[in-house]
Ligand SMILES: Nc1ncnc2c1ncn2[C@@H]1O[C@H](COP(=O)(O)OP(=O)(O)OP(=O)(O)O)[C@@H](O)[C@H]1O
């Protein structure tokens with residue numbers, strides 16, 4: 001479990017805290033989504049989870065290891081994989097496969113084992129054809145996939161993904177989230193997903209909403225959906241109508257035109273269902 005006990009953090013030369021008074025438990029094998037406006041403190045929180053930043057007050061422990069103890073940091077970073085939103089900041093090698101092998105090499109694994117792990121990780125993100133590519137030639141979305149593969153190859157207990165899908169097309173996004181959810185079940189990985197997409201977040205066990213550095217709500221997806229349009233004031237875009245239509249079709253077994261973009265038309269379509 002990752003346990004945050006009343007933590008606050010202020011960046012150097014910054015006037016106010018970026019996160020304040022956060023207490024939160026992230027249990028094993030949980031899928032937790034973190035949402036909130038720009039600047040609400042989500043990325044800062046992510047960096048506090050793997051000891052990249054240390055809290056000014058309070059304490060973060062990962063499986064009982066406090067990030068305030070310098071001796072624990074290597075182990076904490078091994079357990080908690082963190083993906084930054086900007087893929088360029090994380091890709092440093094000449095070839096995709098070298099990039100992904102970097103972490104396992106540092107662990108001192110033997111070359112055969114590394115090869116196997118790298119191939120598996122590339123396959124997981126459907127990037128096996130790009131093993132010999134230089135990362136700088138990849139598209140933004142492909143870089144994000146390589147970034148995710150370089151975390152998966154380390155087999156972390158916790159994956160903290162800071163807007164990992166921002167550059168992915170809808171198909172890839174869906175595929176990757178499905179893959180991450182499957183991995184969570186098979187490998188007991190705990191998933192923390194920072195996202196602006198409610199469609200992704202509603203698949204989580206719990207949704208944490210941040211505002212001005214504070215956690216203002218921890219709720220089940222159902223409760224968040226019930227907030228409807230009030231979500232907009234928290235920087236969360238309510239679900240797109242199209243996904244609602246799809247769900248209706250799936251669950252009610254009805255068929256509705258997919259080009260409906262206005263609520264009035266949808267209501268009309270539902271009223272005319274036979
Ligand atoms: N390196 C930094 N130095 C100083 N202040 C920072 C730094 N990074 C972030 N901040 C400030 O900390 C606050 C929280 O920023 P953070 O990046 O955690 O927000 P966020 O919720 O991730 O936003 P976004 O949705 O835009 O990614 C903001 O007020 C921001 O200006």
Ligand SMILES: [Mg+2]
Pocket residue numbers: 042043044085162
């Ligand atoms: Mg951020």
